[in-house]
Amino acid sequence: MHNKRVSFFEATARTRVSTLVDSGSFTEFCPPSKRFTSPHLARLDAPVAFDDGVVVGSARLDGQPVFIVAQEGKFNGGAVGEVHGAKIRGLLDRAAVEKPVAVLLLVDSGGVRLHEANAGLIAISEIMRALMATQAAGVPVFALVGGSCGAFGGMGIVTRLCDEVIMSEEGRLGLSGPEVIETVKGVGEFDSRDRSLVWRVTGGKVRRALGEATQLVDDDVAAFREGAIAAMSPVQRSANDLATLKQQHATLVQRREKHAHTVDGIEVWRQAGFAHPEGVAMLSASAFNEQLNTSVAEVKS
Secondary structure (H helix, E strand, O other): OOOOOOOOOOOOHHHHHHHHOOOOOOEEEOOHHHOOOOHHHHHOOOOOOOOOOEEEEEEEEOOEEEEEEEEOOOOHHHOEOHHHHHHHHHHHHHHHHHOOOEEEEEEOEOOEOHHHHHHHHHHHHHHHHHHHHHHHOOOOEEEEEOOOOOEOHHHHHHHHHOOEEEEEOOOEEOOOOHHHHHHHHOOOOOOOOOHHHHHHHHEHHHHHHHOOOOEEEOOOHHHHHHHHHHHOOOOOOOOOOHHHHHHHHHHHHHHHHHOOOOOOHHHHHHHOOOOOHHHHHHOOHHHHHHHHHHHHHHHHO
């Protein structure tokens, strides 16, 4: 780990990996030297990457063995294609066999690669199946979301399948991205140029308030590291039995009823008990978590 602060949002996938895990512990699977590039991009004379925009491998985190995936948002927006998806799915399959303490998905993706639409969609479905098989084998999967592309489309769904979702305020999570919604439904439905609105609807603070993110951390690789280490604790890990799943489903039903007409994160924060919801964007992660925990405790009491 580096002593100086490293912005998770600004870092490349390889920088995130090297600064997140224990120093010198990362071993890459299918490295760039293997030159597994996308055949679909090549046929279109589009630029290719020798790692196809995703880094996968094994490492140690706080001395414990983990597998790690890091998508490169700066290559095709971290979009999933055939080779990109196969690398993620292969790592999850291997995790189910070798059983590391956890799998870390450093998600930074706008969804499926349009150049490889069908292959990308199939890859997403294979990732989902492999992820659930890994969880069934007793290996938890944690999503870390704080990159410039967020977690949208198929990778947004994959993120919500994970045992833990660790986000920064800069991270975003959703199904369809703001630009897609605006294109289909018009600017009156969602103005993608209103960056403040975009983060109030899809950003880490609103996702944490809604319970979709389990942790909110600062935009610092060290903070994400601490969050992942905390998530590996057996005390923190929640059960995936039928009773727990039913309770989670009931919670989602209640949330849908509570927010049936909610259109802005400010409304979510107000209903969550924040005294000054308009100022939530200015709060640090620790201040936000403190206020959220206080509000939750007051509701329970």
